[in-house]
Amino acid sequence: MIAPTSYDKKHKEHKNYYTIKIQESVTAKDLINKAVSIQKIDYKDPSVIPIYEKAIELCTTKDDEYDKLYSYYSIMFVCSHLLNEYLPKGIEAANACLELLKPYIAAGNIWHYTEWGKFQKEVIRYANNFIAWQRYENTDDEKLLHEALKMTETACHYIEDGNKDQLYLYDTRARLLLKLNRKEEAYEIIRTTLIKDKNNPYFKELLNDPDYKIWLQNRNEEILQTLSDDDYNFLERANAITKKIKARITEDEKKPAVLIENNLKIEIIDGYEAEEKYGFIDILPDVDEIVMLTGDVFLNHRLDSKWLLEQTKSLDFNEMSFLIVGNVTIEGGDLWDDDIMSLLITGDVKCDILYAENSWIFISGDVDAKYGIIGKGDYYDGVLRIDGITKAPYIFGRNEHDMHLELDGLNGESMEIIGGDSDHFLVDGYGDRHRREHLVRPELWDEDDEFDIDNFFEIVKKGESPFITTKKE
Structure with a gap:
């Protein structure tokens, strides 16, 4: 499948093409900017092709690498939408893109979190898929x-987690397999892709294929037979928890939005005095001073170190230790440890998710975490302690050596989970230690077979079960 573009839907035909006189004195960047300005009017205007070709000629040094790759990519992109007599030029540009990126791919040297790395991944996906799709459509040579199937494997390897717009790559791969x-390989791709995105449009006509329907029925029965x-x-139990979460989501949606002004007294006090006065003795690392916020906190967004520091920016204070004397209510937001900090709360806490990583969080009152609690710290570098009653449907630890969780007053339907980048996935792992990998929805495992906790809670927030919903006949 050729990659879709948002411009496809908005595009109106433009028959006004531009004649560009290319001066010898211009640079590759000048030409690229000119071509881009033309494509803003018509993204597949063929008059940009010679402009990009001239830009490629001017890219003669290592510093021109980005401009050269961008020019080849743009030629490929335009030709992929024009096809016909432009197809050979598009294939040539696609191969040139992959040749330029071959050293990076071979060395595993794609810097995923940089703009350059993101562009490299986009080019790898598009170029491999473009060539593979053309072979699917135009040849029967096995x-x-x-070779095209191998190219789709490379393209699919660079799909970004949770990006449904890139699932078209699985369409190309499945059709080549067919x-x-x-x-069977093609049908499994179709099945798992539709689990990730049930509204995926690419397999629409394949869903009515009688062979696929028979295979899917047999596959479901096979899964059914493996369950004890x-x-x-x-x-x-998982379905019962999901029903309660869904009911609560519905109930909360009916509540009118309330904006409450926080009226907090903020001061710096002696850390040991605060610990003794409010009952947090001998549970924190040595703290000389602590910022104390007195009063109930009401928020409709995340409470994290950034928000805490914003409240204390007028104080001459460099520590990351905070004490809230009061209750904390976060409507539609999380209590989130995004830094190494110490946080003491004397009252109750209500939030969507309570997330703790390498921090020291102590709560004297009750905790109502609508979706769950995540303890994701390194080996005992952090502690999450709740002295009151804990209400949370899912309590998640990455592995058995995560930060220390002290939840003495666990109340209501809940599941304690150990999973993620450990070599096992346990539900109620601190008790019966049953492995449950086979019950987790397939889309929650990434390409390296590691558990995706973010997607787990995204599913939970939709009121859906993160586990398979097969029912015993």
Whole structure:
């Protein structure tokens, strides 16, 4: 499948093409900027192709690498939408893109979190898919089709987590597999892709394929047969929790929005005095001073170190230790440790998710975490202690050696989970220690077979179960 673009939907035909006189004195960047300005009017205007080709000629040094790759990518992009007589030039540009990126791919040297790295990944996805799709449409040569299948494997490797717009790559891969008569592999891709995005449009006509329907029924029965009575009991618990979360979401949506002004007294006090006065003796690392916020806190956004520091910016204070004397209510937001800090709260806490990583968080009152609690610190570098009653449907630790969780007053339906980048996934892991990888929805495992906790809670927030919903017949 050729990659869709948001411009496709908005595009109106433009027949006004531009004749550009290219001066010898201009630079590659000048030409690229000129071509981009033309494409803002018509993204597939063929008059930009010679402009990009001239820009490529002017890219002669290592410093011109980005401009050269961008020019080849743009030629490929335009030709992929024009096709016909432009197809050979588009394929040539796609191969040139991959040749330029070959050293980076071979060395595993794509810097994913930089703009340059993001662009490299986009080019890898688009170029591999473009060539593979053309082979799917235009050849029956098995050798070329197998090469194209390998290219889709590379393209799919660079799909960004949670990006549904890039799932078109699985369409190309599945269709190549079908053309090579490898139906079961293709059908499994279709099944798992639709789990990730049930509204995915690319497989629409394949869903009515009688062979696929028979395969899917057999696949579901196969999954059904692997589940034990204990698995079914677990799924019933998971469904009960999901129903309660969904009901609460519905109830909360009916509540009118309330904006409450915080009226907090903020001061710096002696850390040991604060610990003794408010009952936090001998539970914190040595703290000379602490910022004390007196009064109930009401927020409709995340409470984190950034917000705490914003409240104390007028104070001459460099520590990351805070004491809230009062209750904390966060409507539609999380209590989030995004830094190494110490946070003491004397009252109750209500939030969506309570997240703690490498921090020291102590709460004297009750905690109502609408979706759950995440303890994701390094080996005992942090502590989350709740002295009151804890109400949280999911209590998540990355592995058995995570930050120390002290939840003495656990109340209501909940599941304690150990999983993630450890070598196991346990539900109620501190108790019966049953492994439950096979009950987790497939889309919650990334390409490296590691558990994606962010997607876990995104699903929970939608009022859906993060576990499979197969029911015993």
